[in-house]
Amino acid sequence: MPAAPLRLGLAGLGTVGIGVVKIVQAEAELIAARAGRPVAITAVSARDRSRNRDADLSGYAWETDPVALARRGDVDVFVEVMGGHEGAAKAATEAALAAGKHVVTANKALLAHHGQSLAEAAEAAGLSLRFEAAVAGGIPVIKALTEGLAGNRMKRVMGVMNGTCNYILTRMQSAGLPYDQVFEEARSLGYLEADPNLDVGGIDAGHKLSLLAAIAFGTRVAFDAVELEGIGNVSIDDIRLAEDMGYRIKLLGVAQMTGRGLEQRMTPCLVPADSPLGQLQGGTNMVVLEGDSVGQIVLRGPGAGMGPTASAVMGDVIDLARGFRVPTFGIPAAQLVPAQPARAATPAPYYLRMTLVDKPGALAKIATCLGDAGVSIDQMRQYGHEGANAPVLIVTHKAAPDDLAHAMARFAATGVLTGAPVAIRIEEV
């Protein structure tokens, strides 16, 4: 007797949803061989039925309401690729779990805000809630962290996980163009979310980081505790000068457990130009996982798009068809502990850029501020004068963020600075 098919209810027929339809239709035989049973779509849901979609949906029941789809008797797994962290996506996901359906979702915002309650609901009912497609697109990073590296105490998790930001930063660098101009380019190419701040403000990448941190450290998702800084203030000057010193600027997420609690930050950082992160171009994503036994694992791949995201959804679906059951965040949701948020205090070298008035002793005054705060200088470069002002670059030795802040608070009183100084963390990768 052939095994019964696993029946999917697919909510959302945008790019990702249609990608899932295409894989299920084109590779039915291959998937059945791998999953040990057929995988079939029985019903779909989207707002507008009349819209022309590049796929044959005639074999599927249609629901206008995703909640109704989630409750259908002929659906085993509710696949949520609608997006949005409130409203229909949340209601339908909750309805699916209440109706005894497993859930596969690509919705990072939903999980960053409601992951704990959804995971608890799923586990109380003996169901799986899976989200490989929500983080780093086609890279199977949730699986690597939750399963492959499960024998490790994780030490640090890092990632460049918003392709649009990385596109903007690499385009600024390669073309020598200012942020505003590349931002407009990205908008006209359709690379930006309707609310661009989700991308360039670091929110989308912060969502993803908070999900990785929960798995890595066994803590409840704490998106609100992510120190967020977008790329809007990254200047072409800093990109150029950083390159000159052997660094590149990335919107880099870092989560690490410290004696003071969990540090999570998603901020522009400098990384060595010749490191895997420094080499990352355009929309590609990279995640770095560091465990006590394994050392450093680096995963690189497409962070978005129809094929990669649908591939991640199908990985979860095939796992469910094979009967894999694993808690959403790697350990039972009830055992996740509240994250003690710690302000970023891990020392690091810093890149400083400032413009000094061209007076004798100006640089000495800045060096004194740094030295008095316990911040020592590794490299210093003074560039050719622009009028009466001298641009100065400093790379510090490792310094605590608070010490650096103290030093910089004293810069103004020296009277030798023109404009505000820029400080960017150099992450050791």
Add this chain to the structure above:
Amino acid sequence: MPAAPLRLGLAGLGTVGIGVVKIVQAEAELIAARAGRPVAITAVSARDRSRNRDADLSGYAWETDPVALARRGDVDVFVEVMGGHEGAAKAATEAALAAGKHVVTANKALLAHHGQSLAEAAEAAGLSLRFEAAVAGGIPVIKALTEGLAGNRMKRVMGVMNGTCNYILTRMQSAGLPYDQVFEEARSLGYLEADPNLDVGGIDAGHKLSLLAAIAFGTRVAFDAVELEGIGNVSIDDIRLAEDMGYRIKLLGVAQMTGRGLEQRMTPCLVPADSPLGQLQGGTNMVVLEGDSVGQIVLRGPGAGMGPTASAVMGDVIDLARGFRVPTFGIPAAQLVPAQPARAATPAPYYLRMTLVDKPGALAKIATCLGDAGVSIDQMRQYGHEGANAPVLIVTHKAAPDDLAHAMARFAATGVLTGAPVAIRIEEV
């Protein structure tokens, strides 16, 4: 009632075995939370009980014979980290499956030679045979390929999977030293297998490639069909000259399904110096997985060593504790089809180095041989004369390996070559 522990019988107490002991002892609580049940070692086996090992083994039963260990009633999972593809490792693995135990192994040679029969035996008995630690050390690549990317029809799989070879090649490049000298260095550092040909002959890496190919393409493991060429003939001249043209030399495995059958080769190749593969230094491994939906995924990490290999073993163990069951090669062994081995015929650019006698028309004769065989020249460099002979480098446009071989077969008759020409494939990555 707490869940019953998963009981391991650990055969082999070398570096990897002791690494497993350390993780199981140090992280019992973490592993139990992640696995949903405790994981315990109940018995161990090694040849020499008296040897001093850096771990407390007093709580475990001792078996001198791994076959006896495999059959113990208090063992659920037989963990084989002894090595060797015949003899004790094979006998004990077969005994474990016959006795109804799951098997986790780090033994690439065993699986490359006997994977089909062992997988069939496991699956006939409803058991799992898993081997994450056998390929690319700590990188969870078997999991990524078998599970995470299961929604993809794989197109190509590539990898640098022998850390010793990559150490030798990168050391030759960075220090400008010849092969023989770096080989001796590696031997004195303990980097080489007792039979060094397993490393530098490409055999170990070929084993790994054959396992990845079986999963990627649903074919029976066909190690004997891997086109193998080691690194013993890679000269420091070629490393220098390739660098000069923007390339690095790697022992690169490539498996791809073609219309003619399955190509598998493990040979020295040129890759762009600024590509992820080109950037790979020392003992680190890298695997590139290309699927029709996901595009290209690159995984990078430590390819050997106590911690990384034990991490991979524990990933498999925790999967088993969680109840995951997946066929050894991703689809049932009985459904794997025999690989139709295809000689490597996928066209590629080639790097050619030769020394010409310093006579008018010499280069034209070589160019004619290439042109007549349908091989066109992309770049050519003639270096300063050494005595009467002129070293010449040629990079061809994409050429079929057979066409290139035809051209090179005609070089000798021209009478303008001194010594044998060198040809190395340039893999597009």
